Amino acid sequence: MTILKKFLGFGLGLRTNHYNDVIEQKPDVDWFEIISENYMVAGGKPRYYLDQIRENYPIVMHGVSMSIGSTDPLNIEYLTKLKTLIADVQPEWFSDHLCFTSVGGVNSHDLLPLPYTEESLTHVVERIKQVQDFMGRQMLMENVSSYLTYKTDEMNEWQFYREVCEQADCRMLLDINNIYVSARNHDFDAMEYLRSLNPERVQQFHLAGHSDFGDYVVDTHDHDVPDPVWQLYKEALKLFGPVSTMIERDANIPSFADLTAELNIARNIAEQHIPNIRSQIEA
Numbered sequence: 475m476t477i478l479k480k481f482l483g484f485g486l487g488l489r490t491n492h493y494n495d496v497i498e499q500k501p502d503v504d505w506f507e508i509i510s511e512n513y514m515v516a517g518g519k520p521r522y523y524l525d526q527i528r529e530n531y532p533i534v535m536h537g538v539s540m541s542i543g544s545t546d547p548l549n550i551e552y553l554t555k556l557k558t559l560i561a562d563v564q565p566e567w568f569s570d571h572l573c574f575t576s577v578g579g580v581n582s583h584d585l586l587p588l589p590y591t592e593e594s595l596t597h598v599v600e601r602i603k604q605v606q607d608f609m610g611r612q613m614l615m616e617n618v619s620s621y622l623t624y625k626t627d628e629m630n631e632w633q634f635y636r637e638v639c640e641q642a643d644c645r646m647l648l649d650i651n652n653i654y655v656s657a658r659n660h661d662f663d664a665m666e667y668l669r670s671l672n673p674e675r676v677q678q679f680h681l682a683g684h685s686d687f688g689d690y691v692v693d694t695h696d697h698d699v700p701d702p703v704w705q706l707y708k709e710a711l712k713l714f715g716p717v718s719t720m721i722e723r724d725a726n727i728p729s730f731a732d733l734t735a736e737l738n739i740a741r742n743i744a745e746q747h748i749p750n751i752r753s754q755i756e757a
């Protein structure tokens with residue numbers, strides 16, 4: 475089931491405000507990431523636009539509702555819809571978050587961190603394997619930002635994340651901003667986090683902005699990518715080489731021109747650290 479580590483280049487999260495810009499301008503963006511849940515109803519406007527965009531760009535799918543770490547049963551209805559969407563869109567890959575969102579059947583609509591224990595590890599690994607078997611393909615797991623830890627933790631976040639991906643044989647969607655946010659909130663070393671990961675597992679990067687309140691940082695996705703996140707991105711490039719990179723923006727969304735200008739910052743940084751990186755794009 476292992477998939478090759480494919481480098482797609484530099485992409486953006488596709489947002490409804492920008493459908494027309496993308497279709498009319500055919501901008502120099504290498505790929506787009508869609509939020510899977512927004513396209514699960516066949517027909518309708520989102521699918522109308524996506525079908526047109528799909529003709530010109532590689533797509534990856536990113537979900538927010540799998541609740542892979544929950545003790546609730548896996549939602550087969552949701553997974554069936556996701557499988558149908560994968561068959562329709564033919565994405566390069568699909569991803570969700572290493573977290574839980576539901577408890578006792580109640581959806582929190584939040585990406586809640588898991589306890590980093592052996593029991594939790596065994597549980598989530600088994601569920602990722604079940605999802606990958608159901609889909610017939612590997613998936614990517616994203617590290618979430620967090621604002622609390624559990625007294626029962628037996629390992630740190632990066633040990634847990636690494637072990638999950640090794641044991642489940644899934645790949646990593648590494649959110650550089652989330653590492654920065656959690657490192658600030660929990661006072662750990664973001665570089666130690668990055669250095670501990672297996673480069674072979676890292677398939678995609680997310681870059682985003684946050685809100686800095688001094689004593690704590692909130693993962694709001696409503697600002698430009700700030701300098702400390704760019705700095706961490708540079709270090710990630712040195713460690714992991716060419717990895718498909720994209721910018722996530724979910725609130726206070728700028729014009730498409732401003733977003734592509736920000737993507738060009740990522741391209742320039744990557745080019746400085748990996749000369750001719752764009753010639754390595756495999757899409």
Ligand SMILES: [Fe+2]
Pocket residue numbers: 616649652680722
């Ligand atoms: Fe992310």
